[in-house]
Amino acid sequence: MTTFPSGTRVSSLLCVLFAGCLALCASSHAASDGPAPRSEVAHSVAKPAASPDRVGAYVLSPERDAKARSLAKVRLRVKILGIAWGLLVLAAILRFRLAAALRDLAERHTRRKILQLLIVVPALMAVIGVATLPLAIYGNGLSRSYGLSVQGWASWFGDWGKGLVLTALLSTLLSGVLYALIRRFPKRWWFAFWLASIPLILLGFFLTPLVIEPLFNRFEPLKVSRPALSRDLLRMVERAGVHIPEDRFFLMHASQKTTALNAYVTGFGGSKRIVLWDTLTSGMEAPGVLFVASHELGHYVLRHLLGGLVLSVLGVLAALFIGARAVGVLIGRWGPRWGIRDPGDWASLPLLLLVASLLSTVGEPLGNLYSRQIEHEADRYALELMHHLTADAPQAGAKAFQKLGEANLSDPAPSALRVLLFYSHPPIAERIRFCLTYDPWSAGGTPVYVR
Numbered sequence: 340m341t342t343f344p345s346g347t348r349v350s351s352l353l354c355v356l357f358a359g360c361l362a363l364c365a366s367s368h369a370a371s372d373g374p375a376p377r378s379e380v381a382h383s384v385a386k387p388a389a390s391p392d393r394v395g396a397y398v399l400s401p402e403r404d405a406k407a408r409s410l411a412k413v414r415l416r417v418k419i420l421g422i423a424w425g426l427l428v429l430a431a432i433l434r435f436r437l438a439a440a441l442r443d444l445a446e447r448h449t450r451r452k453i454l455q456l457l458i459v460v461p462a463l464m465a466v467i468g469v470a471t472l473p474l475a476i477y478g479n480g481l482s483r484s485y486g487l488s489v490q491g492w493a494s495w496f497g498d499w500g501k502g503l504v505l506t507a508l509l510s511t512l513l514s515g516v517l518y519a520l521i522r523r524f525p526k527r528w529w530f531a532f533w534l535a536s537i538p539l540i541l542l543g544f545f546l547t548p549l550v551i552e553p554l555f556n557r558f559e560p561l562k563v564s565r566p567a568l569s570r571d572l573l574r575m576v577e578r579a580g581v582h583i584p585e586d587r588f589f590l591m592h593a594s595q596k597t598t599a600l601n602a603y604v605t606g607f608g609g610s611k612r613i614v615l616w617d618t619l620t621s622g623m624e625a626p627g628v629l630f631v632a633s634h635e636l637g638h639y640v641l642r643h644l645l646g647g648l649v650l651s652v653l654g655v656l657a658a659l660f661i662g663a664r665a666v667g668v669l670i671g672r673w674g675p676r677w678g679i680r681d682p683g684d685w686a687s688l689p690l691l692l693l694v695a696s697l698l699s700t701v702g703e704p705l706g707n708l709y710s711r712q713i714e715h716e717a718d719r720y721a722l723e724l725m726h727h728l729t730a731d732a733p734q735a736g737a738k739a740f741q742k743l744g745e746a747n748l749s750d751p752a753p754s755a756l757r758v759l760l761f762y763s764h765p766p767i768a769e770r771i772r773f774c775l776t777y778d779p780w781s782a783g784g785t786p787v788y789v790r
């Protein structure tokens with residue numbers, strides 16, 4: 340799950356076109372599924388799971404089961420509708436020459452490119468934001484009706500507004516760089532922009548937890564709000580044989596907005612951190628919380644974010660290479676009809692976004708393939724680490740996922756196609772199965788990560 344609440348489909352396209360400055364959409368939340376324990380998780384580390392009700396598979400109550408399946412169906416519809424709607428909005432902007440009209444307006448007022456940029460891009464982003472607002476409202480209404488969102492509408496609109504301003508600011512900045520390069524290197528701009536995008540992606544990864552995420556949620560050092568849990572995590576880190584300072588653990592006050600449980604790893608370099616939602620730390624039993632935390636630790640130790648970063652950089656290169664050619668061909672053919680003079684014309688921006696949107700839609704399953712793989716490895720890491728810390732690591736994991744699935748209304752039986760296309764994590768049922776069957780110790784094998 341992402342902590343960027345009002346990101347529309349279209350704004351997420353900027354990830355691709357604009358080189359992941361909105362890295363928040365992409366990779367930070369490697370974890371995205373943790374249930375949670377009671378807040379006083381203190382002494383849990385060496386304790387066996389006390390509860391007599393053992394988890395043998397992902398099973399929901401009939402009522403919850405029906406709700407989860409119906410939510411999965413609606414979500415799929417909303418997802419597809421969101422993709423189509425985003426494309427349609429951009430196509431309509433092209434068809435009715437809105438960007439060309441904004442360019443004409445800007446050129447009438449000033450000859451300075453920088454001022455034209457400041458007129459055209461924020462206005463276009465505002466139009467796109469407003470045009471995709473109904474779907475965003477529908478999505479939040481849906482979350483509320485299923486009891487997943489507890490955020491009031493005023494607060495939600497506040498987040499939406501902040502998201503829009505942020506998108507406009509970042510888009511303006513990136514468009515400034517992009518169009519300067521297109522005009523300077525009409526043939527090789529895609530490569531020049533890719534080079535320029537690398538430090539921007541790194542900066543985006545670095546700044547996301549420091550600047551962007553705090554705009555939407557309140558964060559606290561874990562040692563301040565959950566000192567006992569923080570100490571337990573330190574003990575886990577020690578057992579894992581790695582060094583992670585205590586100030587890398589944070590608690591996010593998610594309960595003001597959601598009932599869902601989650602945890603994630605985010606940041607880059609000095610801003611790298613593990614974040615646990617308060618819904619998790621207060622909604623799950625202690626061994627479950629520690630299991631989720633050890634899964635996050637796995638992402639951290641195994642440098643999964645670095646992998647995501649490399650993948651983003653390569654994905655942007657591929658997208659720019661293909662996108663630049665597509666844009667050239669499309670402008671050659673329909674440029675006059677859309678009022679676009681050439682790729683360096685401000686009026687080409689909706690076309691660039693449209694192409695980026697298509698490429699990001701096509702690329703999403705590839706990103707998900709990588710994501711599911713690292714999620715599985717983080718689960719393995721968690722099981723291996725918990726093996727040394729609790730008497731029944733498989734049950735700790737299985738119960739954690741059961742609780743996560745219940746709280747987040749995870750689909751008990753998604754189709755293979757849906758998993759392939761849209762799932763960034765393995766289905767919960769599969770993860771529980773893995774917890775209950777992974778046992779390199781008794782089979783005479785050796786664990787992969789934690790000896």
Ligand SMILES: [Zn+2]
Nearest residue numbers: 369370371717
């Ligand atoms: Zn994960």
